[in-house]
Amino acid sequence: MQLRAAMQAALERLLEHNVPSANLAAELLLMHVLGQDRSYIYMHPDEELPIEKLDRYMDLICERCSGKPTQYITRHQEFWGLDFEVTPAVLIPRPETEHIIETVLDLIGRKGLSVQEKFRIVDAGTGSGCIAIALARELARAELFATDISPDALEVAVRNAQRLGVGDRIVFLESDLLAGLLKAEFLATFDFVVSNPPYVGHDEISDVQREVREFEPRLAWGDLARGEEIYERLFPQAQQVLKPGGCVVVEIGYNKKDAVLRLLARGWEQHEVRPDLAGIPRVISACKKG
Numbered sequence: 001m002q003l004r005a006a007m008q009a010a011l012e013r014l015l016e017h018n019v020p021s022a023n024l025a026a027e028l029l030l031m032h033v034l035g036q037d038r039s040y041i042y043m044h045p046d047e048e049l050p051i052e053k054l055d056r057y058m059d060l061i062c063e064r065c066s067g068k069p070t071q072y073i074t075r076h077q078e079f080w081g082l083d084f085e086v087t088p089a090v091l092i093p094r095p096e097t098e099h100i101i102e103t104v105l106d107l108i109g110r111k112g113l114s115v116q117e118k119f120r121i122v123d124a125g126t127g128s129g130c131i132a133i134a135l136a137r138e139l140a141r142a143e144l145f146a147t148d149i150s151p152d153a154l155e156v157a158v159r160n161a162q163r164l165g166v167g168d169r170i171v172f173l174e175s176d177l178l179a180g181l182l183k184a185e186f187l188a189t190f191d192f193v194v195s196n197p198p199y200v201g202h203d204e205i206s207d208v209q210r211e212v213r214e215f216e217p218r219l220a221w222g223d224l225a226r227g228e229e230i231y232e233r234l235f236p237q238a239q240q241v242l243k244p245g246g247c248v249v250v251e252i253g254y255n256k257k258d259a260v261l262r263l264l265a266r267g268w269e270q271h272e273v274r275p276d277l278a279g280i281p282r283v284i285s286a287c288k289k290g
Contacts, residue, residue, distance in 0.1 A: 001048070001049050001054055002045065002046050002047065002048060002049065003030065003034075003041055003044060003045055003046070003047050003049055004045035004046065006030065006049050006054055006057060007026050007027070007030050007041070009058075010026040010029070010030070010057065010058065010061045011023060011026045013058075013061055013062075013065060014026060014061060014064060014065060016065075017065040019064055019065060020209075020211075024070075025061075025064050025070045026061070027041065028070050028074060029057060029060045029061060029064065029070065029073065029074070030057055032060070032073070032074040032076075033053050033056050033057045033060065034053070060073055067210050067211055067214055067215060068211070068215055069092060069211045069215055069216070071086045071092045072086065072087065072088055072092070072215060075087060077092050077093050077128075079093035079095075079097070079098065079128075079130040079134065080098055080101055080130070080134035080137070082130075082133065082134065082137065082164055083164075084128050084129075084130055084133075084160050084164075085128070085156060085159055085160055085163070086128055086156070087152075087156055088215060088216070088217065089150060089152035089153050089155070089156055089217060090127040090128040090150075090153045090156050090157070090217065090220065091127045091128070091196075091216055091217065091220040091221060092128075092216060093127075093128055093130040095277075096251070096276045096277075096282050097130065097131065097196050097251055098134075099251070099274050099276060099282050099283040100131055100194055100196065100249050100250075100251060100283055101131065101134045101135060101138065102274070103249050103272075103274055103283050103285050104121075104135060104192055104194060104247075104249055105138060107192075107247055107249070107285060107287075108139075111245075115138060115139050115140070116140060116141060117141065118141040118142065118143065119139055119141075119142040119143070119191040119192065120142070120143045120144075120145075120189055120190045120191050120192075121135055121139075121142055121143070121144050121145070121190065121191060121192040121193075121194065122144070122145040122146070122147065122178065122181060122190055122192075122193055122194070122241065123135070123144070123145070123146045123147070123194050123195065124147050124177045124178055124193060124194070124195040124197065124234060124237075125147065125148055125149070125177065125195055125196065125197050125198070125220070125230075126146035126147060126148050126153070126154075126157050126172070127148060127153050127156075127157065127196070127220055128153070128156055128157055128160055129146055129156070129157030129158070129160045129161055129170070129172075130160070131194055131195075131196060132144050132145075132146040132157070132161070132170050132194075133157075133160055133161055133164055133166055133170070135194070136161075136166035136169050136170055137164070137165075137166060142169070143169070144166075144169060144170040144171070145170070145171045145172075145173060145181065146170050146171070146172050146173070147172075147173045147174070147175040147176075147177065147178065147180060147181070148172075148173075148174065148175070149174070149175065149176045149177075149219070150174075150217070150219060150220075151174055153217075153220070154172050154174055157172055158172055177195075177197075177230070177233055177234050177237055178193070178234070178237035178238065178240075178241055179237070181237075181241050182237065182240055182241070186241055187240055187241060188240070188241070188242065188243050188244070189241065189243065190241045190242050190243065190246055191242075191243060191246050191247070192242075192246060192247055192248075192249060193234075193237075193238040193241065193242060193246070193247075193248045193249070194248075194249045194250070195234060195248075195249075195250045195251070196250070196251040197230040197231070197234060197250065197251070198218075198219065198220055198221050198222040198230055199221075199222055199228065199230065199231075199251075199252060199253040199256055200221050200222025200253065201222065201226050204222070204253075205222075208221070208222075226259075228256060228259045228260060228263065231250065231256075231259075231260050231263050232263060234248075234250070235248065235263055235264065235268075238288075239267055239288060242288045243288070244288055244289070244290035245287055245288060245290055246287065246288050247270075247285055247286065247287040247288070248264075248268075248285065248286055248287075248288075249283060249284075249285045250283065250284055250285075251282060251283055252281060252282065252283070252284055254280045254281070256281075257273055257281040257284065260284050261273075261284065264284070264286045267288065267289055268286035268287065268288060268289065269286065269287055269289050270285075270286060270287045271284070271285070271286045272284070272285045272286070
């Protein structure tokens with residue numbers, strides 16, 4: 001079967017199962033099977049797909065039809081222009097989370113500082129390591145720590161850091177948020193605390209996409225009683241490890257802005273809410289009062 005015909009057959013099957021972004025899934029899975037980029041597919045539409053690769057492609061299409069995310073099938077997801085390994089042990093990085101990186105860089109600029117300065121940063125609940133690694137690539141002299149309560153997630157993050165050339169610049173710790181850093185040598189020493197924590201409450205689970213609900217680690221996305229419990233624990237810890245003037249930068253759920261800002265009412269200043277490209281409040285930052 002030719003590439004064009006194979007992709008069309010795959011697309012029809014995906015559409016039959018109401019798979020979101022079916023065109024993209026058909027493309028990405030064919031690229032994965034071929035080991036080629038998107039341009040190759042469209043430059044060689046009449047190329048014959050060997051039967052073993054066709055069978056493999058259709059098997060992967062069936063996996064996607066079951067609800068399994070494309071990223072877990074290919075084990076890859078792009079974030080901040082970097083290629084990350086993802087497994088079912090970690091949350092799949094989303095484009096919206098890139099606003100955390102943008103916010104940190106903006107705060108550095110607004111403070112009149114250079115990206116070449118030596119910052120100390122911790123990423124709480126690092127998952128795949130995408131935030132910590134992206135910051136390490138942007139801030140050449142930064143000292144980074146990344147925590148996660150899941151040892152399986154940390155294994156993925158370590159592999160990503162090593163493969164992306166920053167493995168020697170990030171200290172990975174198995175820790176519940178910042179608990180592992182509440183020691184004398186770390187108190188009041190950090191410039192930034194960043195996090196994309198779980199924030200989905202019990203009453204919001206029915207709104208969560210099937211791919212997330214059934215396949216991504218619930219520990220990483222929520223199923224909390226109210227949704228803001230993680231922030232209630234994280235912000236007091238951040239107060240302890242941040243320098244005066246140091247900043248916390250967190251991703252929030254679409255309806256969490258007011259609750260999170262209330263938690264930052266005391267002991268914090270310079271509050272800022274950054275919307276995502278859809279105009280939804282997505283990242284909140286605040287700085288520790290001096």
